[in-house]
Amino acid sequence: MARPPRIFDRTAVRRHRDRAAAAAAAHDFLIREVADRLADRLPDVRRRFPLALDLGCHGGQLARVLDGRGGIGHLVQAELSGAMLAAAAGSRVHCDEEAPPFADDRFDLVLSVLSLHWLNDLPGVLARIRRMLKPDGLFLGAMLGAGSLDELRQALLAAEIDASGGASPRVSPFVDLRDAGGLMQAAGFALPVVDTDRIVLSYADPFALMRELRGLGEANALADRAKVFTRRALIAAAAGLYHQRHADADGRVPASFQVIYLTGWAPDAGQPKPLRPGSAQARLGDVLGDDG
Amino acid sequence: MNEPSESGTDEVDPKLLEILVCPLTKGPLTYDRENQELISETARLAYPIREGIPIMLVEEARGLDDD
Numbered sequence: 001m002a003r004p005p006r007i008f009d010r011t012a013v014r015r016h017r018d019r020a021a022a023a024a025a026a027h028d029f030l031i032r033e034v035a036d037r038l039a040d041r042l043p044d045v046r047r048r049f050p051l052a053l054d055l056g057c058h059g060g061q062l063a064r065v066l067d068g069r070g071g072i073g074h075l076v077q078a079e080l081s082g083a084m085l086a087a088a089a090g091s092r093v094h095c096d097e098e099a100p101p102f103a104d105d106r107f108d109l110v111l112s113v114l115s116l117h118w119l120n121d122l123p124g125v126l127a128r129i130r131r132m133l134k135p136d137g138l139f140l141g142a143m144l145g146a147g148s149l150d151e152l153r154q155a156l157l158a159a160e161i162d163a164s165g166g167a168s169p170r171v172s173p174f175v176d177l178r179d180a181g182g183l184m185q186a187a188g189f190a191l192p193v194v195d196t197d198r199i200v201l202s203y204a205d206p207f208a209l210m211r212e213l214r215g216l217g218e219a220n221a222l223a224d225r226a227k228v229f230t231r232r233a234l235i236a237a238a239a240g241l242y243h244q245r246h247a248d249a250d251g252r253v254p255a256s257f258q259v260i261y262l263t264g265w266a267p268d269a270g271q272p273k274p275l276r277p278g279s280a281q282a283r284l285g286d287v288l289g290d291d292g
Numbered sequence: 293m294n295e296p297s298e299s300g301t302d303e304v305d306p307k308l309l310e311i312l313v314c315p316l317t318k319g320p321l322t323y324d325r326e327n328q329e330l331i332s333e334t335a336r337l338a339y340p341i342r343e344g345i346p347i348m349l350v351e352e353a354r355g356l357d358d359d
Binding site for chain 2: 051074076082085091092093094095096099100101102103106107
């Protein structure tokens, strides 16, 4: 099988997260917020999960939000950054989310908050997650999707084209909502559901946003990024454009994050399934009383 | 109260030993308690356990045939 294209530099992802770990508490609002929204979905599921995994746990934000909620017995936390993992507590594994070191048929629940968007082989990892789940196990993930950081992407692009007549990738490509549904189906999940939620955060200025992204460990880790420091003049020009296009009366700027929630179950014989086409016992028209 | 002073005394969660496999080969691992390592015979690698945390990264693993 052909190897998937290498879009993200996982060594850089690890380094960015390691560096960010020290100041994470000041910058992890988005992670805590999305962890909270993901955790809110668990009580809807009326069952217990004796063994759960948080794949890409950052500094343990989800575990703290869960705090015994959601019927979880034992939570294993896995993360690529050792420095972030050190801030978490309990049962932990230092690993690359791209190659989860877990056996098949083990987990009742796999969770993931804002980590999957840095994976090179998202379809492969989703299929791995499905196999790591016991039959009828649940996967609940939140990732950044298309539309995230569009203001920043546009401002950087315009500033760079102005300055040099060309542009290099600076903001991640994100998965589209429609593609996410297809990915869940291709990974073999039963009853996949995909939905999205827009979170708009407000920053004092574009520089504050860029500091926050770095503080989240979300600095540019694209494999094809320009490997030289971005010139200060370019950043300043982009910040100027950002401000000009988006600033409110007080000079604050918005940053949009499009969070995609992925839900799916490992297939099990007991699950509801659509009937085979043509196997119906009654005509829909009869039920609806529709005689044209 | 006496604090354990020896380094690496944090025991790895026994639950993890039931669910971890080699990230490279997906093969089984053997727990070497004395050296605090998880041995993957299929990949010929030993993954270190530090402060109770298994480091399941190929770049951090020791090659079994290196010495």
